[in-house]
Amino acid sequence: MDVSRFKAEVLPLKNKLYRFALNIVKDEELAKDVVQECLIKVWEKRSEVNLIQNLEAWCMQITRNKALDKLRSKHVKKTDLFEVEFDTRKERDTPYVMTERGDLMTRIKDLIDALPDRQREVMQLRDIEGLAYKEIAEALEIDINLVKTNLFRARRKLKESLIKVDAYGL
Known part of the structure; x- marks a missing residue:
């Protein structure tokens, strides 16, 4: 090279x-x-x-x-540094909508951080970075079926947690 x-x-x-x-x-x-x-x-x-x-x-x-x-x-202390921009139409958003979106992103970040390490890594690589299953398996040195299983479980847990919070208003 x-x-x-x-x-x-x-x-x-x-x-x-x-x-x-x-x-x-x-x-x-x-x-x-x-x-x-x-x-x-x-x-x-x-x-x-x-x-x-x-x-x-x-x-x-x-x-x-x-x-x-x-x-x-x-022995690094973990800190809160996750920020995601998912809507570029900020000029049309009201302060209420922006606050709601910020709260949702904070909740999602907290839920992702609470996932087991392997599930969090797989979700990061697949859903945020957009890697293919095979690439994730190679990067993490695990079987492709384990990648799929961890991603399924991470997404399911995230979905269930968001539904639970929304249902009870907590």
Whole structure:
């Protein structure tokens, strides 16, 4: 791999890698460090890149491993840093609608954070990052059926929790 291929194929992944790392470490600066270490490792292993079938999944796997290493080594305290923009029509929204949306996103973030680690990782990679099941299986080094099972359970638990909260108004 030369510099131009690195810039064309690996650097465009940095934002996706950052979001994935941030989901794991819950700290913006630490997530940036994880992504930087991942990019360095990819560059150092550039002679082996031609043997890799899915570069994106490989980078995700490196990012996950680096992020987990950071958590283990630093005993990082998790913080609340999840923000999602899902509607670009803000100028037409009333303050009430914006508050409702913010509350919903906070509830969803809390529910996702309460999921078991594996379910949370699979949901992040599939529903937020848009990876295919096979790519997730490669990135997390698990069987594709386990990916599907974890995603199903995560979505079901999220749905049940949202329905329960809405039904009881809590």
